[in-house]
Amino acid sequence: MxxxxxxxxxxxxxxxxxxxxxxxxxxLESQQVTSWKKHLSLERYENGYRTFHAKEFIAKGTALLEIPGHLLITGNKAAKWLEKNEWIRAEEIARIPGIMLISMYLFVLSKQTDSFWKPYLDVLPASYDLLFLFRDELLLSYVTEADIMQKVQATRHSLRDIFQRYLARRWNYDSRAKWNALFKEFVRYYCAVVSRICFLPGDIAGALVPLGDMFNHEAVSSPLEHRYVGWESGKGYVFRAHRNFHVGAEVFVSYGACSNTELALWYGFTLKENPWDSLSFYVHELDKDILLSELVTLDRQGFSLNILRALCKDDSCKEAQDVDTLICATDRAKLYEICLLLESRENKVVAALDNRNLMEREPTRVVLLQSWALSRMQVVNIAKHMYLW
Ligand SMILES: C[S@@+](CC[C@H](N)C(=O)[O-])C[C@H]1O[C@@H](n2cnc3c(N)ncnc32)[C@H](O)[C@@H]1O
Missing domain, CATH: 1.20.5 (Single alpha-helices involved in coiled-coils or other helix-helix interfaces)
Structure with missing residues (x-):
C-alpha cells in the first residue's frame, strides 16, 4: 500500500x-465509576497498550478503584446466561472450564449491538502474544521449557472443540474463510479472558473487571501479606495499592507469584527480573548418563529434590526430606555441570533469535522469547554459584 x-x-x-x-x-461515568480519577490517570499508547499512572503520591493500602458488582462479568453470570439462552445445557456446564464459558459469553455478546457491556468489549485489545497463538515453527523450536507444547496443543484443541460444538452451529458460515474469521474472534475473546480474569471467591471462573483490568503486573519478591485486590462487601471489586507509588510513576498491581513460563502462557509477556521465575527440563535430554525420567525444576532456591536424590553419593541419604542434608550428600560438581549445559542451551536460543528475518516477521514474539531465555539464564546463573564449591 x-x-x-x-x-x-x-x-x-x-x-x-x-x-x-x-x-x-x-x-464508566454513567455507572458512577469516577473516584479513581483522583489518584490515577489512564494512558493509552498507539500500539493499544494501556497503563495507569499516579497523579499524586499514593500510599500503600489506598483504594485506587472500586467497581460495582453489576459491572463484573463473572463465570457464574456467563454460565447462567448461556444456559437460559440455550447455548449450553445445564448438565454440560460442569464439563466446560469457566474461562471458556466467559469466552463464549463475550463472543455471543459481541454480536449484539445493544449489549450493556459493548463499550467495554470494544476497548479489549485487538491482538495478543500468548504462547498458544505462536504458529511460526522456527520460533516455537526455541521454546525450551519442558512439557509446555503439550499445554499449548491442549489449549488449541479445546478452543476448536468448544467453538465447533457450541458456537459454530448457530452461525451461518458459508465458507471455510468465514468459519476461520469467526473462530479467530472467539480465540480473541478467550485471550482477553485468560489475560484479564480476576480472582472472585465462589465463582466458577472469576471475574472480568472493566477498568480494573487495565492495571499491569509487577512481581513482588515476597508474597503479599494482605489481599490488595478483591471483592469487599459493601464496596464492590476493590483495587488497593500494595506499596507506595510516587507522582508520575506507573501504578501496578501484582497478578501473583507467576514464573515467566506462566506469564508467557497466559499473559504474553515475561519479566526481566522475576523472583518467581523457574524452569523445567528433562535431565536425560542434557546428560544421557543421568538416569532420571522425571521432570526437574530449577528456581532461585535451586534444583528440585528429585535430582538431588538421583545424584546422591550416599544411598542412605536418598530418602532424606531435608534439602540441606540432600545437598551435602549430592554430587555438586554434577549439578554445576547441568547448570553449564542449561546455560549453553539458552545461549544458543538467544543467539538463534538474533535473526533479522525472524525479527522482521515476528518482532514482538522474538523479543518475548529473547527475554524469556535471558531470564532463564539468570536463574541458571544463580544456581551455578550455589553449586560452585
Ligand atoms: C490485565 S491486562 C493489563 C492492561 C493491558 N496493558 C491493556 O492495555 O489492556 C494484562 C495484559 O497487559 C500486559 N501486561 C501486563 N503487565 C505487563 C508488564 N509488566 N509488562 C508487559 N506487559 C504487561 C500484557 O499484555 C497482559 O496480557
Whole structure:
C-alpha cells in the first residue's frame, strides 16, 4: 500500500479507537465509576497498550478503584446466561472450564449491538502474544521449557472443540474463510479472558473487571501479606495499592507469584527480573548418563529434590526430606555441570533469535522469547554459584 493510503487507513483506525475509548469513559461515568480519577490517570499508547499512572503520591493500602458488582462479568453470570439462552445445557456446564464459558459469553455478546457491556468489549485489545497463538515453527523450536507444547496443543484443541460444538452451529458460515474469521474472534475473546480474569471467591471462573483490568503486573519478591485486590462487601471489586507509588510513576498491581513460563502462557509477556521465575527440563535430554525420567525444576532456591536424590553419593541419604542434608550428600560438581549445559542451551536460543528475518516477521514474539531465555539464564546463573564449591 502506498504511503498516503496507509496513513489514511491508520488515521481512520485511530479515530475509531479514540471514539471507542471515549464511549468506554462515558459508560464508566454513567455507572458512577469516577473516584479513581483522583489518584490515577489512564494512558493509552498507539500500539493499544494501556497503563495507569499516579497523579499524586499514593500510599500503600489506598483504594485506587472500586467497581460495582453489576459491572463484573463473572463465570457464574456467563454460565447462567448461556444456559437460559440455550447455548449450553445445564448438565454440560460442569464439563466446560469457566474461562471458556466467559469466552463464549463475550463472543455471543459481541454480536449484539445493544449489549450493556459493548463499550467495554470494544476497548479489549485487538491482538495478543500468548504462547498458544505462536504458529511460526522456527520460533516455537526455541521454546525450551519442558512439557509446555503439550499445554499449548491442549489449549488449541479445546478452543476448536468448544467453538465447533457450541458456537459454530448457530452461525451461518458459508465458507471455510468465514468459519476461520469467526473462530479467530472467539480465540480473541478467550485471550482477553485468560489475560484479564480476576480472582472472585465462589465463582466458577472469576471475574472480568472493566477498568480494573487495565492495571499491569509487577512481581513482588515476597508474597503479599494482605489481599490488595478483591471483592469487599459493601464496596464492590476493590483495587488497593500494595506499596507506595510516587507522582508520575506507573501504578501496578501484582497478578501473583507467576514464573515467566506462566506469564508467557497466559499473559504474553515475561519479566526481566522475576523472583518467581523457574524452569523445567528433562535431565536425560542434557546428560544421557543421568538416569532420571522425571521432570526437574530449577528456581532461585535451586534444583528440585528429585535430582538431588538421583545424584546422591550416599544411598542412605536418598530418602532424606531435608534439602540441606540432600545437598551435602549430592554430587555438586554434577549439578554445576547441568547448570553449564542449561546455560549453553539458552545461549544458543538467544543467539538463534538474533535473526533479522525472524525479527522482521515476528518482532514482538522474538523479543518475548529473547527475554524469556535471558531470564532463564539468570536463574541458571544463580544456581551455578550455589553449586560452585
Ligand atoms: C490485565 S491486562 C493489563 C492492561 C493491558 N496493558 C491493556 O492495555 O489492556 C494484562 C495484559 O497487559 C500486559 N501486561 C501486563 N503487565 C505487563 C508488564 N509488566 N509488562 C508487559 N506487559 C504487561 C500484557 O499484555 C497482559 O496480557
Amino acid at each position: 502506498c504511503g498516503p493510503r496507509r496513513r489514511r487507513k491508520r488515521n481512520a483506525a485511530m479515530e475509531t479507537a479514540n471514539a471507542r475509548w471515549s464511549r468506554f469513559h462515558r459508560w
